[in-house]
Structures are given as structure tokens and as C-alpha cells.
Amino acid sequence: MKTISGLNYTLKIKELIKNTINEAQKNIFDNYYFIVDDPLFFEEAFFKYTDTLFNIRIITYNTLINNLLNHYQIYNQQKLSKLETILMIKQIIETNNYIFNTNNKMELIPEIINILELFYLEELDNPDIETLPDLSKQKITTIIDIYKQFKLATPKDKCFQYEDLLFNHFNDSLKNNHYCFITEKIFTKHRYRLINQLASISDVTILMNNSDDNRDLNKPFINYYDKDNDIIKDDDLYLNHLNTYTFSLQAPKFNDQSPLYKIAQTTPKAEIESVILNIYQDIVDNQTHYHDYAIYYPNHEYKMLLINTLEQFNIPHNLNKSLIFKEMNACLSFLKYKINKQKDDLLDLLDSRMLKKFNDLNYLDRIKKNYLENNVLDDPFSNYDFNQCVTLNDYVKIMLEFIDQEMITNENVITLINYFKEFQSTQEFSLSDFYILIKKTKPELKEDKKPCNDHLYLLNYDQCYSGILDCKKIYLTGVNETVVPLQFKDTGILLDQDLKSLKLPDLSYQIGSNQNNILKALNSNNNYLVISFANASIDGQPLLKSSLYNQLNNMFDIKNIDISKDYLHQSLKKNLYLKGQQDSKQTALNTMIDKYIQSRNQPGTLTTPLFSNYLSASKLETYNGCPYKYYNQYGLKLYPFKKPSFQTNEIGSIVHYVLEKTKELFNQPVIDVDTLPDIIEKYVNKYIDNNELNDRLNDYNNIYIIKTVKQDLLNTIIVLNQQLQASDFEIVGSEIEIKRKYPDFNFTGIVDRVDQSDNYLKIIDYKSSNKDLDISLAIQGFNIQMLLYLDTLASKQQLDLGGLLYFNTKKRILASSLKITEEESSENFFKQYRMNGYVNEEVVTRIDNEFERNSNIIKARYVKKDDCYKGNILSSFALKRLIDYVTGHIEKLYDSLSHGNIQIAPKGSDDPAIFTKVNPCTYCNYRAICNFDVFYNEYTLVNNENLEYLIKEGEDNAN
Known part of the structure; x- marks a missing residue:
């Protein structure tokens, strides 16, 4: 056997190719075999020196082994298939309850098989492991036991690898064959021993890419290298320098030019x-x-x-290219759904478009929309029950039925059916193990393309x-x-x-x-x-x-x-635009860019009105925050998909409904707290039934939200009752519709609750979050809803302005300095529920006639030295002037709106705290549409000053 060493890989192969061609032409009755990993590349290399490969064969190592088996007519044993090997190892691990018998054993089995193959190739039967730690000993001893059990369990008509069948079979029938090995697959004890036997009969040449130094790159050949090997060296100085020092600890400079x-x-x-x-x-x-x-x-x-x-x-x-095996992925999604029962997995399956009944895009969109909005997704595959499956055959039967009944038939499905039909075994399986088995053995699809x-x-x-x-x-x-x-x-x-x-x-x-x-x-x-x-x-x-x-x-x-x-390739002409240039052929794109720059990312003025004859406070506040958001929301009527979880407005609707139905309890001297939870439960459930929301309670998040709402309502009703007991105001209306005619439009809205005491009118807005009125921002059009409602109702009924308040229905967490054994006072509890907003100074004691120093109902306190009330309190004059400012501001808004102004101009501020209050962009649904451009678009800055002086009596009207 001849071995050629050296690091000049290309030179060695070229010399071998040319020598082989010459020898093959001289000895036309001899057979010359090149054993390589990629025959097509070597065929191409050969054809650079010859026009024909008459007696030269370029094959892989596995093909060589099969050819030798055929030559000696060894057909009594077949190699174990990948599936057979996996099933055997699984059976051995489970039967002996080895340490690998865990829930993820199917994940480990392919690696165990690779280890067993290493044991086989390196002829490892009883290794010395005494010096290893105990855990390593246990692990390796188990693998050795598995290997021994595996060899014993291999049927007589099967073998792990084919090499064993060829030992001691070589004879003179191969003496005219010449073998050249250019593959590293032979550098294992078992295969190298087989090649040595072959070399005793035939001419064998082995190519080894190594040198005689101690670099790591020589380690794959260290057990097979002999200093007597033929070494081919190149006269090229650059390559000699490269091969001598690369990956070594030395790096001397090469003095000549390099390539x-x-x-x-x-x-x-x-x-x-x-x-x-x-x-x-x-x-x-x-x-x-x-x-x-x-x-x-x-x-x-x-x-x-x-x-x-x-x-x-x-x-x-x-x-x-590797192709996506969509049909196989659909089967895996089906199995994954059956294991985890997660609707997202079911949605992935339906969305695969591999199923007969779910191939229409519009139908799929409706299903997804219903799932996203209502968390409703029916299971169309409940009839496929894996619970009764025991053996691998049982699982395969259901999978074949699923493929036949549900999947669109095509060429890939036929491949899929044939794949599953190979899985024949009575071995017991769990559904999870079956799923992993499919993942580990699934075939790969390649595109069928001939290279140019x-x-x-x-x-x-x-x-x-x-x-x-x-x-x-x-x-x-x-x-x-x-x-x-x-x-x-x-x-x-x-x-x-x-x-x-x-x-x-x-x-x-x-x-x-x-x-x-x-x-x-x-x-x-x-x-x-x-x-x-x-x-x-x-x-x-x-x-x-x-x-x-x-x-x-x-x-x-x-x-x-x-x-x-x-x-600049044609397909990369877009790179021109990154450099501030343009492709002259892209006229449409260039026109759009020019228009964008000219307009500074601002839409043109509209000529068609964006509204009906009716405007609400929320619409006016939206337009005040950003005209372009108003245009998208109310002009184009673009609304995002509803999320499956209950949103803030939906929670508010439930709360408003229950408070409307239980308003009679607010006036009772004493509330029965034992029956109150049942009353709340009844009305919450009634609202859910009336509005067909029961399906959304399949979502655990929604279940939690409803549970929280019920707890919040319990406290809310108790607090509202106590507040009314301490007040001279009485509820005169709830869910009251507001209508008001302005010169050019009608104003509409709904007030949650209206209270009256003599000639004073007070309105309350129930909120599921903390909200307050900032007078400086109200003057500039923010949170004006309640001011407009109060003014409209008081004007219509010819009553005085009593106040506007926000009641936060969310449950409070008390901060206390008491010891855990001491009982918390009720005053501390009710103080947590004080309402935000402003009241007329003339009705402070009417709203809370029990407080002496600090009110538990509104943000007000009595200052004895000044003999007056301070806090969120305004005079009748200040309230009226504030409303006048708001009215003036909405007239400006209407004027801008009626002239078609829909500028991308969201409100902003130089003050971070105020910016958070006024800027609508953070949670805006239309950010991807407006594409706010910091180079062109600007925030409309609000006035950061305290503007409360404008509504004081004696100040000139700034308008």
C-alpha cells in the first residue's frame, strides 16, 4: 500500500489524476477506482485531462463497499436501516431502564447511535475507564452495555455496518484492480484494517493531507502516518511558507508578494x-x-x-436549494397541536394551506380574525384521537388517515405517504416520542435543477x-x-x-x-x-x-x-438611493421620492369634509392631539384588529353597565356586603350574555380580567354609597345623552352620572384608570370632554356649574404604618378613593358635609388660618371662563378641520412630563402609516407655562 503525504493537497490530487490516466491508457484491461466524497467534482477534474473514462471509475466509499459485496455475491445480510437502529436502541434503553430512559430519550438516541458507530469503527469493546470520574464511568459503562445488547439483538439477516461481511473475502479476482483513496472516511481502525487486507491483493494508494510536525491539523492522521510515506512538495515559495507556518505558533513574514x-x-x-x-x-x-x-x-x-x-x-x-417540505411541516404541526393543545399550533396547521378545507385565503383570514379578536378557534380534527394509540403502527394508521382525508394530494404527499408506510412496528410509543421520531427522520426535499x-x-x-x-x-x-x-x-x-x-x-x-x-x-x-x-x-x-x-x-x-x-448590478440599483442618487429608469419611484421631499412627508389639504354633522368630544380631542391620526381613525375609518383580551374600553363598558344597574344601592343607608358580590356577579354575567362574550372567557387572561373587575366593583359600589351618604347631592341621571348645536356642527356625547343639589349640577365620569384635569392643558384642548358636558347640561337646564369629577374604579392598595395586628381605619380606605377633577368653591360642603380638615371624597382641605377651602377648587367665574377658553379652542379646531387640514403634527413638549401627557404617538395605531420623519416632521409644541392665571377674576381675557 502506497501512502502519499504532504500539505500540497491540490498538487497531490492533480499528479494522481494524471498518473492514473496514463496508467489506465497503458493497461486497458485493468480497473482504476478513485474513492472520493464528491464524485461529480472529480469527474470534472478528470475531464480536464482526458475525453473518456473507459476503465476509470470515480465512486464513494459506500459505493465501493456495495460493489465489493456484489462482486463476492454476499447477499445474506442487509444493513440495518436508520429507523430499525433507532427502534432497537429505544427498546434496549426502555427494557433495561438505563439512565437515558427519560422523557427526551428520543432526542438522545441519534447521538447514542453515532457513539456506537464510533465504537464500531474504532473497534472499542472493553475500554479502560478507571481513571474517569464516577459519573463518566456510569455513563460510559451504560453505553458499552447498550452496544453489547445492540450487537446481541441484531437479527442474523442484518448487520450494523457492511465492512464486517468483507473481511477475509479478498482474493486474486481483484488483482487487476487499482484503488486510490482520497477520503478521510477510511481513517478509522476498522476501515483501515479492511483497506490493508485489500492492499494485500490489489494496488492501493492512499492520500493523506498532513506533515510531520505537531500541529493540530495533523491529528486526524497521527495514527496512520509513517515517515516512510511519499511526500510531495511544491517548489512554490508562497505555498511552502503557507503550509509550514499556518496554524502554528510562529508567523514569520513572507518577503515576496502574496496572492x-x-x-x-x-x-x-x-x-x-x-x-x-x-x-x-x-x-x-x-x-x-x-x-x-x-x-x-x-x-x-x-x-x-x-x-x-x-x-x-x-x-x-x-x-x-433545500425545499421546504410543507406537507411534512403540516403533519408536525398537527402532532404538536395534539400534544400541547395550543391553539397557536392549530392555527399554524390551518395556515399551512396544505389542507383541503382550509385553502381559501379569505376563509383563513376570517378564522384568524375571529381568533385574534375573540380567541375562538374550533378544532376540526377532534375525530383523530391518539389517546387510544399504543404501538407505532397505531400512530402511523391515524397519520395516514389524516393525510388521505385532510391533505391536498400532490407529488410531495405521495412521498409523505410512502415515508409513513415504512414505519411498521408493534413497539410501544408515546405521542411525544412519535413526534420526535418523525422530526429526526423526516426526509429532505431538494430542487431538481441541472447546473449550467x-x-x-x-x-x-x-x-x-x-x-x-x-x-x-x-x-x-x-x-x-x-x-x-x-x-x-x-x-x-x-x-x-x-x-x-x-x-x-x-x-x-x-x-x-x-x-x-x-x-x-x-x-x-x-x-x-x-x-x-x-x-x-x-x-x-x-x-x-x-x-x-x-x-x-x-x-x-x-x-x-x-x-x-x-x-452596481441591476438588482442592486436601490443602493443608489442609499447614496442620495437615483436610477433614471425608475421614474415612478423617483417621482414619489421627489414628492416626498417636496411635501416634507406631509399630506395635502383635503377638499372633502372628514366628518358628519355630529362631532363628539373624543373626536375633537383626537384631532387636537394629531390631525393625521383623526384622518386615519375617523376619516378613513381604519381600525386595528381587536385583541382577544378585553381592552380598556370594553372593561369600562362592563363597569358602566353594572354601576347603572346598581345605582339604587348608592342611596341605601347600609349596603349588605354579603349579598353584594352575588348582585355584581349577576349583572356582569348578564352583560357578557347580552353581548355574546362568553367565548372570550376561554382565554385565561380574560377570566382573570373579569375576576378583577368584579373585585373592583365591590369596592367601588361601597365607596360610592359612602360618598353619597356624606353628600347633599343626589343622583338625577346616569348614561345621559348630550346634544348641543354649535353654529356649524352638532356636539354629542354620554355622561356616566349626573348629580344635583338645589341649583347646582355636578357630573361624574367613571374611569378604569387614573385620570385628572390639567387646567393649563384643558385651555389648549386636552381632556375637554367633561367641561363640555357640564356646560351643555347646565346651560340646557339653566343650572349652576357644580363640578366635574373622575372616579377611578380600580381597586386600591393601602399604604399603612400600622402593625399587622392593628386594625386599619375606614377613613384611610375611603381616602384612597378620592375623586380627581374640579368643583365649584360654593359646593364643597355640599359634596362632603362630614369633613373637618381633609375631604375623603374630593381633593380639598380646610385651611383654618385663611378660613377657606383649598385644593382642586374653582370659583364660578373661573369655571365659566375655563369653559369659554375651551369653547374658543374647539372653534379653532373646527375651523382647521373644516378646511381639510390633516397634517402630521402630533402635539409635543420640551418638558418630558408634559410630553407624556400630550403626545399621542406612543400608543398610536397609525404610526406605521404616518412614518413620522424626524428630518421633516415636527411636534406641535404646547405651552408649558402654568396658564391658570388666565381664568382668575380680574385678568384680561387672553382671547
Whole structure:
């Protein structure tokens, strides 16, 4: 057996290819086999030196084994399938109740199988584990027991791997065969022993990519390297320097020019675009071909970036994309729903559009809307009951029935049916184990696409073939720390110390193998090789340049590629706009941009009125906050989907309804607190029934909200009763409709509660949150609703202004300084429920005729030295003038509204506290529509000054 060593990977293979072609032409009756991992690439390499492969076969290692089995007519045993192996290991673990017999055993079994395969390939039966910690001993002893049980349980007509069947079968019938192995799959004890037996009969050559130093990159071959191996060296000074020092602790400078270039970009996406555009520009400039270029990618993310970008640029390449197996994903969603009973999983299944009854988009939208708004989603698959399933066959039967009855038939469904039909076993399964089994064994779909004759080569770092394909320019992408070289983690069933003890491939072996492949890629071209990396991830996290790049930068002069000179491909013309330029062909887009700049992101003035003859206070307040929000909400009538949870306005409606129905209790001298919860329960349930809201109580969040509302109402009714007992005011109306005619429009609204004492009128607004009246902001149009209601009612009934108050129905948490054994006073409780708002100074004692110093009903206190009341109190004059200011302000609002002004001009303030009160943007449903642009749009700033002086008697009217 001849072994060829050295690190000149490309040179060695090219020499082998040329020698094989020459020998095959001389010995036409001999058979020459190249055993490789990717035959198609090697076939292409061969055809660069010959027109025919008459007696040369390029095959994989597995194909070689199958060919030898056929040659010796060994058909008495078949290799265990993946499913059979999984089922056997599962049975062994459960029967012996090994430590892996946990709820996630199906997740562990594929890794256990890989370990057993390592045991087999490295001929590991009774390893010495005495030096390991107890936990490692227990774990490895269990795996060894599983391995022994597995070998005993393997049926006589089956085998774990095929190699065992070939030992001691080789004879002179193979003496005219020549085998050349260019694959690292043979570097295990078991396979290497088999190759040695083959070499006793046939001519065998093995290619080994290593050197005789102690770098990690040599570790995959350390047990198979012999100093007597043939070593091929290259006369190229650059490659010799590269191969001698890369991944070593030394990095002496190479004095001559190197073929290395670099591309540094902001993100991986930008990196890939620059690489491809650099290639595209080179093709345009030098009239080269796509097959002159190869790009290496490190992982799936880079692979998909490359495929998507190349397809966007319409550049041919050699890869076939993995397709989404939607039918399989639908089956997994079905199983996941049956396990977790989560409606989101059911919605994913319905939304897959793989089901016969749920393929209409409009119908699906209605289902989703009903789910989002009402949390209602019926289960159309309740007839598929997995509860009765015991064996794997039982589960498969239901799945096949589901596929047949529910899924749209197509070619993929046929693949799906055939896949499930292979799952035949009477072994017991749980639904969760069945779900994981499907996840672990599901087939992968690939697009059926033949590569063009001239195409770009996309290779991963395990496919270092760009050299033998004679690519003129090579690009290594993703050269960032932890990516290239790859960072390996000490995780898994067997940790690094376990692997070292068992003499199995450990972390240093994996690191060495990765470094070896990277060096192969670096060896593939000594004329032009580009190293590219990104400075940040797509989400803005910084990325470091790879230690490999830093070492190469110390060893060689790496020239920078100016990415600013990249050719601007047609599909990237949008980049012009990022640079403040325009594509002359995009006339519509250019017109829109010009209009946007000219208008400064402001809509034009409307010519059609935005309202009917009736305006409410909430509409006026909305327009006051932002005209454009008013335009979307009341002009275009754009409303967001309702959320399944009860919203603030819905909770308010329930509270208002119950307080309306229980208002007679407010006047009773004493409330029966024992029966009150039942009364509240009755009216809350009645409201829910009348408004068909029972389905929404399937949502646990809503159940909690209703429970909280009932508790809040209990306290609210008790407090309202006590407040009326201490007041001279009486309730004269609730849910009173307000109508008022202004010169050009009608004003409407509803007052929650109206109280009267002699000639004074007081109104109360029930709120489920804390709300107050800020006089300075009211003068500027904020929270004017209650002022307008009070003025309208008092004017209509020719009564005096008594006050406007807000009652917060939310339950309070008392702050107390008492010991836990001391009883809290009722005064502290009722004080927590004091109402916000303002009252006429003439009715303070009418509202609360029991307080001496501080009121428990309103925010007012008696100041003895001044012999007056202070707090949220206004004179009749101040109340009237405040209303006059509000009336004047709404006339201005109406004038602006009637002239079609819908500017993006939300209110704001330089004072953060006031900004929070007046700015409508934070919770606005239309932010994505207005796209408030800080370069063009501005906040309409309110006056931050205290404007209360304007309503004092003796001040000139500012209007």
C-alpha cells in the first residue's frame, strides 16, 4: 500500500489524476477506482485531462463497499436501516431502564447511535475507564452495555455496518484492480484494517493531507502516518511558507508578494454582495467565465445568502436549494397541536394551506380574525384521537388517515405517504416520542435543477476542490472568529475528557480536521485568493476578524479590495438611493421620492369634509392631539384588529353597565356586603350574555380580567354609597345623552352620572384608570370632554356649574404604618378613593358635609388660618371662563378641520412630563402609516407655562 503525504493537497490530487490516466491508457484491461466524497467534482477534474473514462471509475466509499459485496455475491445480510437502529436502541434503553430512559430519550438516541458507530469503527469493546470520574464511568459503562445488547439483538439477516461481511473475502479476482483513496472516511481502525487486507491483493494508494510536525491539523492522521510515506512538495515559495507556518505558533513574514486580498464589509449580507459584485465586475472587465471562480462558505447562513444573492443577480451556480417540505411541516404541526393543545399550533396547521378545507385565503383570514379578536378557534380534527394509540403502527394508521382525508394530494404527499408506510412496528410509543421520531427522520426535499455548463462554484470548507477544478480566483467567506475556523463546544453525551479516555476523536481532533480543510482551501490557488469577513451581524452585534486572518496578515502582505468601486448590478440599483442618487429608469419611484421631499412627508389639504354633522368630544380631542391620526381613525375609518383580551374600553363598558344597574344601592343607608358580590356577579354575567362574550372567557387572561373587575366593583359600589351618604347631592341621571348645536356642527356625547343639589349640577365620569384635569392643558384642548358636558347640561337646564369629577374604579392598595395586628381605619380606605377633577368653591360642603380638615371624597382641605377651602377648587367665574377658553379652542379646531387640514403634527413638549401627557404617538395605531420623519416632521409644541392665571377674576381675557 502506497501512502502519499504532504500539505500540497491540490498538487497531490492533480499528479494522481494524471498518473492514473496514463496508467489506465497503458493497461486497458485493468480497473482504476478513485474513492472520493464528491464524485461529480472529480469527474470534472478528470475531464480536464482526458475525453473518456473507459476503465476509470470515480465512486464513494459506500459505493465501493456495495460493489465489493456484489462482486463476492454476499447477499445474506442487509444493513440495518436508520429507523430499525433507532427502534432497537429505544427498546434496549426502555427494557433495561438505563439512565437515558427519560422523557427526551428520543432526542438522545441519534447521538447514542453515532457513539456506537464510533465504537464500531474504532473497534472499542472493553475500554479502560478507571481513571474517569464516577459519573463518566456510569455513563460510559451504560453505553458499552447498550452496544453489547445492540450487537446481541441484531437479527442474523442484518448487520450494523457492511465492512464486517468483507473481511477475509479478498482474493486474486481483484488483482487487476487499482484503488486510490482520497477520503478521510477510511481513517478509522476498522476501515483501515479492511483497506490493508485489500492492499494485500490489489494496488492501493492512499492520500493523506498532513506533515510531520505537531500541529493540530495533523491529528486526524497521527495514527496512520509513517515517515516512510511519499511526500510531495511544491517548489512554490508562497505555498511552502503557507503550509509550514499556518496554524502554528510562529508567523514569520513572507518577503515576496502574496496572492492574498481581503474584503471587509458591514454585515454578512453586505459581504456576500461585495464578493459577488467583485466577481461580476471581473467577468465584465476580463471576459472570464463563471467557472473560473469558486466561493467557499462556512455554514448554512452563508450558503443561503449566497444562493439568494446569486439568484437575485441571475448568476448560475452548482447548488440545489433545500425545499421546504410543507406537507411534512403540516403533519408536525398537527402532532404538536395534539400534544400541547395550543391553539397557536392549530392555527399554524390551518395556515399551512396544505389542507383541503382550509385553502381559501379569505376563509383563513376570517378564522384568524375571529381568533385574534375573540380567541375562538374550533378544532376540526377532534375525530383523530391518539389517546387510544399504543404501538407505532397505531400512530402511523391515524397519520395516514389524516393525510388521505385532510391533505391536498400532490407529488410531495405521495412521498409523505410512502415515508409513513415504512414505519411498521408493534413497539410501544408515546405521542411525544412519535413526534420526535418523525422530526429526526423526516426526509429532505431538494430542487431538481441541472447546473449550467458555465457556473460559479459554491463549496463548503469540507469540499476543497477549487484547485483541481482550475478555478482562477478563490473567495473564502465568513472569516470571522468562531466561524472560520469553527468554534467547537464541549457538549454532548460524551465530553472531551471521556473521548480522550476512550481514545476517540476529541475536541483537538475536530479542531485539527477543521484546520486541515481550511489549509486545503488556502492551498487551492497561488495566484488570487480573497479573504472576506463582516464587522457586525445583521442585528448589529460586533463580529471579530478571525485569528486565522490575523495570522495570515502577519505572515503576508494582504491587499485591500476597494468595495466602493463595486459594479452596481441591476438588482442592486436601490443602493443608489442609499447614496442620495437615483436610477433614471425608475421614474415612478423617483417621482414619489421627489414628492416626498417636496411635501416634507406631509399630506395635502383635503377638499372633502372628514366628518358628519355630529362631532363628539373624543373626536375633537383626537384631532387636537394629531390631525393625521383623526384622518386615519375617523376619516378613513381604519381600525386595528381587536385583541382577544378585553381592552380598556370594553372593561369600562362592563363597569358602566353594572354601576347603572346598581345605582339604587348608592342611596341605601347600609349596603349588605354579603349579598353584594352575588348582585355584581349577576349583572356582569348578564352583560357578557347580552353581548355574546362568553367565548372570550376561554382565554385565561380574560377570566382573570373579569375576576378583577368584579373585585373592583365591590369596592367601588361601597365607596360610592359612602360618598353619597356624606353628600347633599343626589343622583338625577346616569348614561345621559348630550346634544348641543354649535353654529356649524352638532356636539354629542354620554355622561356616566349626573348629580344635583338645589341649583347646582355636578357630573361624574367613571374611569378604569387614573385620570385628572390639567387646567393649563384643558385651555389648549386636552381632556375637554367633561367641561363640555357640564356646560351643555347646565346651560340646557339653566343650572349652576357644580363640578366635574373622575372616579377611578380600580381597586386600591393601602399604604399603612400600622402593625399587622392593628386594625386599619375606614377613613384611610375611603381616602384612597378620592375623586380627581374640579368643583365649584360654593359646593364643597355640599359634596362632603362630614369633613373637618381633609375631604375623603374630593381633593380639598380646610385651611383654618385663611378660613377657606383649598385644593382642586374653582370659583364660578373661573369655571365659566375655563369653559369659554375651551369653547374658543374647539372653534379653532373646527375651523382647521373644516378646511381639510390633516397634517402630521402630533402635539409635543420640551418638558418630558408634559410630553407624556400630550403626545399621542406612543400608543398610536397609525404610526406605521404616518412614518413620522424626524428630518421633516415636527411636534406641535404646547405651552408649558402654568396658564391658570388666565381664568382668575380680574385678568384680561387672553382671547
